[in-house]
Structure formats: C-alpha cells, structure tokens
Amino acid sequence: MERWNEAIAAVEEHLDGGPDDTVLAVDELARITGTSEYHFRRVFSALAGMPLSDYVRRRRMTLAAAVIASGTTTVSDVAARFGYGSADAFGRAFRAVHGIGPQEAREPGAVLRSQGRLSFRLTVEGSTPVQYRLVQKPAFRLIGRSTRVPLVYEGPNDAIQAFERSITPEDRARIAGLSDQEPSGVLSVSDAFTEGRADGSRLRYSVV
Known part of the structure; x- marks a missing residue:
C-alpha cells in the first residue's frame, strides 16, 4: 500500500495541472506502483470505487471551490490555475461536481461538495471459514x-x-x-x- 499512497501524493502534486488526468503522466503513476498503466487504472478503480479520472476531477474541483469561496481570486484566474482554457469550461466542470456554478458558490450558505484525499491501508479479511458445497444439477430453465x-x-x-x-x-x-x-x-x-x-x-x- 505504500507505493499506492506515493502515487496519490504524486496526484496531489499535479492537481493544478489541467482538466484532463493525462497531464498527470499516468504511466509514471503506474511505474510508482510497479504496474502497467492498464492495471493501474483498473486496480485504482477497484480500490477507490471510482475511476482515476473521476477522483482527479473531484479533488481538483474541491481545491478550486476553496479558492472560489475565498472571493480573493477571479473565476478566470482560478480557471487558468487549474488548467482550463476558459471560465466557461471551468464553470461547466465546477457545476458538474458541485451542482452550482462558481459565482453561486460565493453566496452565503452555498453548499459545496468535497472529495477527501485517498489513503490506502491494508485490511486482512477472510479469517472466518465459509461453508459451501458443489452440486451437479440437471439442465434447468432460468425465468426472469x-x-x-x-x-x-x-x-x-x-x-x-x-x-x-x-x-x-x-x-x-x-x-x-x-x-x-x-x-x-x-x-x-x-x-x-x-x-x-x-x-x-x-x-x-x-x-x-
């Protein structure tokens, strides 16, 4: 799990990079974990419960929301900081995650969504025996x-x-x-x- 947490740390370092997770050099993340890019994506999805691209998008918009809510930076500047070519493109991505636009996020009482940073830990399960039996059955029909x-x-x-x-x-x-x-x-x-x-x-x- 240590290597997977190192990969998450690398993801965090690149969250300001752009809207597409390809800028994160997924092949480099795979190298950190000792897997291929294909298996990195597949195992990440199984461990995290979401694809890598979704996690990156949610984390990026979580950080962007904090900057937006502070009210000290223009939406255009925030969009540029997080790699979006225009405020409109950033606004669409922001709304897809938070359900509201950047300007609405600055209103008092605005409700935003936060994606916490992932941390992988090893949990050993399966110590309880499970009873099972193999049964040979004749042909039967499934109805549904x-x-x-x-x-x-x-x-x-x-x-x-x-x-x-x-x-x-x-x-x-x-x-x-x-x-x-x-x-x-x-x-x-x-x-x-x-x-x-x-x-x-x-x-x-x-x-x-």
Whole structure:
C-alpha cells in the first residue's frame, strides 16, 4: 500500500495541472506502483470505487471551490490555475461536481461538495471459514428479465445499474415466486460473453 499512497501524493502534486488526468503522466503513476498503466487504472478503480479520472476531477474541483469561496481570486484566474482554457469550461466542470456554478458558490450558505484525499491501508479479511458445497444439477430453465450490456472492467457498469433500476419491486416478487430450486430468491446471472471478453464487448445480464 505504500507505493499506492506515493502515487496519490504524486496526484496531489499535479492537481493544478489541467482538466484532463493525462497531464498527470499516468504511466509514471503506474511505474510508482510497479504496474502497467492498464492495471493501474483498473486496480485504482477497484480500490477507490471510482475511476482515476473521476477522483482527479473531484479533488481538483474541491481545491478550486476553496479558492472560489475565498472571493480573493477571479473565476478566470482560478480557471487558468487549474488548467482550463476558459471560465466557461471551468464553470461547466465546477457545476458538474458541485451542482452550482462558481459565482453561486460565493453566496452565503452555498453548499459545496468535497472529495477527501485517498489513503490506502491494508485490511486482512477472510479469517472466518465459509461453508459451501458443489452440486451437479440437471439442465434447468432460468425465468426472469435479461438484457445485453457492455463488459466494463473499470468503474460502475451504468447499463447494468439502469437495468436493475428498471425492475420494479413487483417484478422482483414475481420472479422470486417462480423460483423452485436452490439457491432460492432473486439472482443475478451473467453469461453469453463475447469471445475474448474484451473491455466494451457484450454479455447477457439477467435477473432471475
């Protein structure tokens, strides 16, 4: 975890660099952690719960909000400090994170969002034994709802989340009532992957 915290320190040093995380030299962050750029992004997303680009954007706008709220610097100067080519582009990025524009952030009582600096620590889990059994079952039919979604290795799968939200409690109760095998209840099943399982390829996601 020490190397990952060193990478976070490097990110912090470049937060004034620009709106795109490519200025952070992701390959250098990968070198610090001893991984490839691809695996750095993938592992970062798994550890942090968000893609690197989202973390950088939130941290950058957290620092920018503090400068904006102080009222001592013009919005154009703040935009330039954080690498944006115009106050309009900065304002759009600011609003995407905070829900309000830079000028509104200077009003009394304005509510802003803050992204804290990440710190990685090693926690060992799994000391409690888990009972399981392997069961050979004859062919059976899955009944429920399914859709085709992209395979996403980094960050949340928006297509799966949207599909899950589309299923009403009544639908789930009906699906659960059709179950006549173990394990009982409503299950999520992923299958029919595109050969190779490349990022962005398709799979079938079912709620059964």
